[in-house]
Amino acid sequence: MLKQIKDRMISLLIILTGLSILTYGLLYLLPSDPIEVLIDSLGLPHDTETIERLNEEYGFDKPFWIQYWNWLKNIFHGDFGYSVKYSQPVNQALWRKLPNTIKLACSAFIMMIIISFPLGILSAVYKNKIADYIIRFMSFIGVSIPSFWFGMILVYLFGVQLKWLPVAGFTSWKGLIMPTLTLGITNSAYYIRRIRAVMVEQMSEEYISGLKSRGLSKKKIIFRHVLPNSLLAVITMLGMSFGGMLGGTMIVETVFGWNGIGSAAMGAITARDYYLVQGYVLWMGFIYVIVNLVVDISYQFIDPRIRRGMQAK
Amino acid sequence: MKKMKKPLSRSRIIARIKFAVALFFTVLFICFSLFASYLAPYDPLETHYDHMLEAPSSRFIFGTDQLGRDIYSRILYGGKTSLLIAFAVTGIVSFIGILIGTAAGYMGGVFDSLLMRFCDTLMAFPGSIFTIALVSFIGTGVTNMILAMCLTSWTGFARTSRSLVLSIKNNVYIEQAKMGGASDWKILMVYIIPNVLPALLVNIFQSIGSKLLTISGLSLLGLGSPPPTPEWGFMLSEGKNFMYQASWMLTFPGLIILINVVIFNFLSDSIQDLMNPKESVW
Numbered sequence: 001m002l003k004q005i006k007d008r009m010i011s012l013l014i015i016l017t018g019l020s021i022l023t024y025g026l027l028y029l030l031p032s033d034p035i036e037v038l039i040d041s042l043g044l045p046h047d048t049e050t051i052e053r054l055n056e057e058y059g060f061d062k063p064f065w066i067q068y069w070n071w072l073k074n075i076f077h078g079d080f081g082y083s084v085k086y087s088q089p090v091n092q093a094l095w096r097k098l099p100n101t102i103k104l105a106c107s108a109f110i111m112m113i114i115i116s117f118p119l120g121i122l123s124a125v126y127k128n129k130i131a132d133y134i135i136r137f138m139s140f141i142g143v144s145i146p147s148f149w150f151g152m153i154l155v156y157l158f159g160v161q162l163k164w165l166p167v168a169g170f171t172s173w174k175g176l177i178m179p180t181l182t183l184g185i186t187n188s189a190y191y192i193r194r195i196r197a198v199m200v201e202q203m204s205e206e207y208i209s210g211l212k213s214r215g216l217s218k219k220k221i222i223f224r225h226v227l228p229n230s231l232l233a234v235i236t237m238l239g240m241s242f243g244g245m246l247g248g249t250m251i252v253e254t255v256f257g258w259n260g261i262g263s264a265a266m267g268a269i270t271a272r273d274y275y276l277v278q279g280y281v282l283w284m285g286f287i288y289v290i291v292n293l294v295v296d297i298s299y300q301f302i303d304p305r306i307r308r309g310m311q312a313k
Numbered sequence: 314m315k316k317m318k319k320p321l322s323r324s325r326i327i328a329r330i331k332f333a334v335a336l337f338f339t340v341l342f343i344c345f346s347l348f349a350s351y352l353a354p355y356d357p358l359e360t361h362y363d364h365m366l367e368a369p370s371s372r373f374i375f376g377t378d379q380l381g382r383d384i385y386s387r388i389l390y391g392g393k394t395s396l397l398i399a400f401a402v403t404g405i406v407s408f409i410g411i412l413i414g415t416a417a418g419y420m421g422g423v424f425d426s427l428l429m430r431f432c433d434t435l436m437a438f439p440g441s442i443f444t445i446a447l448v449s450f451i452g453t454g455v456t457n458m459i460l461a462m463c464l465t466s467w468t469g470f471a472r473t474s475r476s477l478v479l480s481i482k483n484n485v486y487i488e489q490a491k492m493g494g495a496s497d498w499k500i501l502m503v504y505i506i507p508n509v510l511p512a513l514l515v516n517i518f519q520s521i522g523s524k525l526l527t528i529s530g531l532s533l534l535g536l537g538s539p540p541p542t543p544e545w546g547f548m549l550s551e552g553k554n555f556m557y558q559a560s561w562m563l564t565f566p567g568l569i570i571l572i573n574v575v576i577f578n579f580l581s582d583s584i585q586d587l588m589n590p591k592e593s594v595w
Contacts, residue, residue: 018434029450144574146526148533149567152553247440251530269449281446288439
């Protein structure tokens with residue numbers, strides 16, 4: 001168990017390092033010189049004197065690795081650079097909007113679970129019955145539907161036509177409903193398919209026919225045996241789904257004008273505020289990696305095989 | 314036992330019908346985009362200032378947009394761009410990903426673990442966030458969009474093909490080929506890749522569908538080709554602004570994205586059924 005945690009930590013470190021190198025490298029893909037971006041972001045004049053001064057301070061004339069190292073040191077001090085668009089440090093600009101994104105991602109995540117668990121289980125239990133066909137059809141459409149379009153249709157139906165929910169000005173809890181529905185429903189489609197696939201696979205295992213021949217009722221087999229055994233695989237997928245949800249927030253926030261870090265990053269892209277985009281990418285990657293770590297560790301505690309192995313040692 | 318045998322043959326027939334239907338619609342919709350210039354009643358950029366925001370009619374079957382452009386024609390031409398990018402990206406990405414993935418799986422060792430760490434890192438960016446960031450840094454436009462999508466999405470193919478190779482690597486026929494003196498390159502090309510390719514076909518067609526979604530998402534955010542070019546995602550973002558006056562600007566482009574993604578997902582599903590006739594998990 002300890003060795004597993006150690007391995008996990010090492011791979012986490014590698015991933016985070018890779019994440020930061022890739023994010024830092026983004027600046028070098030710009031058609032213009034990174035130093036020009038910095039000058040723009042600080043609002044300084046473009047003359048040789050400033051360039052020299054900044055070179056000295058930030059080391060743009062130094063090799064990539066030294067620059068990266070300096071940048072990384074700044075990151076550890078919470079300095080992600082200065083955002084031109086929001087006229088404040090990137091860190092502050094993102095920090096202020098993060099709660100909104102977390103709120104959206106979490107409520108969508110809960111919605112996804114509420115929708116997908118019962119439907120996934122139902123679909124697997126009534127395999128090749130009418131209920132299964134309907135659920136499969138719906139989730140097939142759900143997987144293929146562009147989430148932003150689904151969101152727009154919701155706005156059109158509930159905002160424009162029925163006037164139940166606000167079209168713009170997403171400040172109250174009512175404003176949370178439509179973005180949550182959009183993210184929750186479109187993401188649950190994937191999850192329903194996964195839950196069904198895992199459960200169907202479990203149900204074709206040999207021990208199930210053994211249980212059947214012992215005369216156990218279908219209900220008992222499903223709730224006592226199939227479900228607990230499928231749950232493990234389903235939980236690992238949860239981490240990935242949360243990532244999809246986080247990734248989806250950018251487009252959904254932009255469509256709904258939700259004031260989170262996704263729409264902030266989108267605004268930064270149009271304003272060529274590169275430091276904010278960079279900070280956003282790094283934050284999202286970091287959150288995703290941490291969520292997956294938590295899922296992985298909790299998975300090891302849930303799986304009785306691993307848990308018992310741990311006690312035996 | 315009797316129960317087991319009967320659905321087997323039936324499911325085979327169903328799988329074949331499903332595949333034929335999927336193939337038919339795929340070809341049909343590719344043709345729609347391919348022959349857009351013949352099928353479109355108007356030039357996609359032609360403006361009809363006396364017919365702005367007009368509802369669907371016999372003259373403009375999907376209606377017109379805020380500049381009086383024919384939405385039907387724009388959708389046809391937009392398909393050309395979207396499908397072209399989706400095919401290009403999937404083609405490049407599957408080629409590179411499969412090559413790297415199979416090589417890593419076959420060789421193992423340092424190259425393999427380095428590659429897997431690299432894939433892990435690229436996959437640690439949730440959703441299409443890194444693709445969006447890449448496009449915003451290297452600049453918008455079709456080529457940059459293709460480049461960014463390629464850079465971020467080859468990892469899926471690399472991983473899948475690697476795990477497939479690992480599952481067949483220790484088969485006897487590969488041992489025999491080795492003993493027969495075949496070079497690593499030959500074993501990879503003749504014995505391994507042809508064996509893993511069919512299973513990857515499912516992923517390839519699924520990838521086209523998901524790429525279509527990414528493309529329209531990027532162009533919705535204004536990161537696709539510059540405005541006058543018709544693009545489904547961008548048409549939607551325009552439609553959003555005219556939601557009150559012209560709902561058709563929202564409905565048709567979205568519907569067409571949905572239909573195209575459905576078709577490619579359906580094709581990939583049907584290939585899965587065709588290759589795995591015993592019990593389709595999905």
